[in-house]
Amino acid sequence: MENKMIISPAPHVHGPNKTQRLMLDVLIALVPALVVSTVVYGLRVLALTLFSVCCCLLFEWFIQRYMLRGKLTINNLSAVVTGVLLAFNLPVNIPLWMVAIGALVAIGVAKMTFGGLGKNIFNPALVGRVFMLIAFPVAMTTFPEAADAISGATPLTMAKEALKNGVPVAEVMQSVSIKDMFIGVESGSIGEISALALLLGGLYLLWRRVITWHIPVAVLGSMGIFSLITWLIAPEAYMSPLFHLMGGGAMLGAWFMATDYVTSPMTPKGSIIFGVGVGVITMLVRLWGAYPEGMSFAILIMNSVVPLLDKYILPKRFGAPAKK
């Protein structure tokens, strides 16, 4: 017997899961939203996304190669996902140098400072986005008119302004169309305009078992219930649940940002608490906060709660003694 014998402990076979493949699935799931946005806003969407991805890859490579001097793990595609998600949170005509700074904050500060993939506490793309929102408030909130959108402002911004000035909901609804918001022809950040495209992507992630239902359902469910209650109490002063679910970063946040593996809880129960937290904080900001949209803040705030959730919320154990 001339064979080389391989020895290692069980299990001797491995399943199909691979980090790179999971990241690739996330990218595939984001394609429909990218397509809709390109149709609505033109080729700059692709250029912006590509630029953001290149920046993220470059910064990650540079930091790993010259600063951390560790193993290069650039090909796990996680930086690509961060790059795409960052771009998806930006207005289409934002200057590229701002994008580069956002990417540096996302990768350099939010991810690599903590030790790279798997160690960061906050969602890198959202840290980059919020940094840009505070550093470049005008550029970050100036949206060009979408193909046949009525207004340059996003539906959330417009509704917030109008309601603050005492315009009744019925009148606001004359200038926004839920159907347009669903399909993606109202204005907004490039990746969040089409609820339909994002929903398709989310369902793909569920089908591929990249994510579980807990976080998206908890986020969207709690947003829906919250807005339903306010809407039922005062339908003239608060927008409908459908408006809130289709508008702004609800879909992108619930399916793609809150579900980020690294910054979300490890247990189903923890994920539901996390998701409800995201949904409720989002609605608090949207209805009574200074900003028209609160998804980014909500996710970042709940990110900081994740270590606590993981410490105290344990999975359901087989054969655990019944609770008294």
Added chain:
Amino acid sequence: MLKTFPIGGIHPADNKKWSAGAAIQRFALPESVSIPLSQHIGAPAVACVAKGDKVLAGQVIATAGGFVSSNIHSSVSGTVTAVDTIVGANGLRVPAVTIKVEGDEWVEGVDLSDTLISECNLEPKAIVEKIAAAGIVGMGGATFPTQVKLSVPPGKSAEYLIINGVECEPYLTADYRLMLEKGEELLVGVRILARALGVKKSFVGVENNKPDAIARLQKLVGSATDVEIVPLKVQYPQGGEKQLIAAVTGRQVPSGALPIDTGCVVQNVGTAYAVYEAVQKNKPLVERIVTVTGSAMQKPANLLVRIGTPISSLLAHCGGLPEGGVKVIGGGPMMGRAMSNIEAPVMKGSSGVLVLRSEETLRGEEGDCIRCAKCVDACPMGLEPYLLANVSKQKMYDMAEQHFIFDCIECGCCTYTCPSNLPLLDYLRLGKAEVMKIMRARKA
């Protein structure tokens, strides 16, 4: 909806196609056999033959070395050439009796015919004694002495007998072929076990990827109500003792307790068949069915092999090892053990010999934990493998204990599912061993 266990689990490719179609084939007598004295959990047996002794097939050559131990019988007739140590499958030396085969003479009273004997009127105690004398151990691979499992401790009682025909390990088909070809004998064995335990209801759990075995057994049971065949969802580790009990009865064995605490006793189908042979045919446990399989094997087979036959001869019979790097595994791919020495003998717990080519089994490069929680979702015991592996790595054993590392059944679901190729179970095993040591020291 098929029954299954309540938490976690994975769905590996079952890969039973290689050997599922191969009928059980009697393997030729080897020139000599080496029969280890420790083929079971518990104290090794004590040899009662010496070099130069003539022995018959079925003759006791070593007696149980304690309460949790088992008799060992010669599987062949011939001359004892050594009572010494041999190199086991894992490369370590183990005590064994080596016998040069001469003819095939059996001890008196053994019925080698195929005639079915269904009637059994023995008292439970007599059955248990016969099983103990025959050296029967759990044939699924755990090799726990069967008579000990049948001795229900005072204060506890058995309500159900659950027969494990799940064979949830990918590739293996020994139990499947047994259920298909020896169903009648098997069911007699089940009823004898039930009689020994005094239980009125027995279940035979079979994964639904063996529909013909399920149909065959159901047909044999007919309208009888004392035995029920339970088709189970194809999901690993369906055949884990605790998982099987939960799937069949809905009862969960509490953390730290034994199956009998839920009123259940679990036995493998192979064990039930061995019980039939021992009680009805006076034939001790000297042979077993071994699946020899793998995508690279020319002639995968299910062989009826005498205990002590060198594994290398089985491999040669099935076409020999393929070229290049291979892993030869005793058992299945999820919980089996890689062998370093294929000259080692077939033992009572050898359910299969699986040959994997290096590309089928080499571990991928380790990445970083991305906290995807797939290990938490997969763990059938509801543990947190990512955390336990990490604290074990850092020797934080108090934390490992607080997070119930001792509940780990070492099924391998976590490592299987990890997208970053982390060797989670390797660390869990280390941590579990340390924690068990600490817990024992505390008790003492």
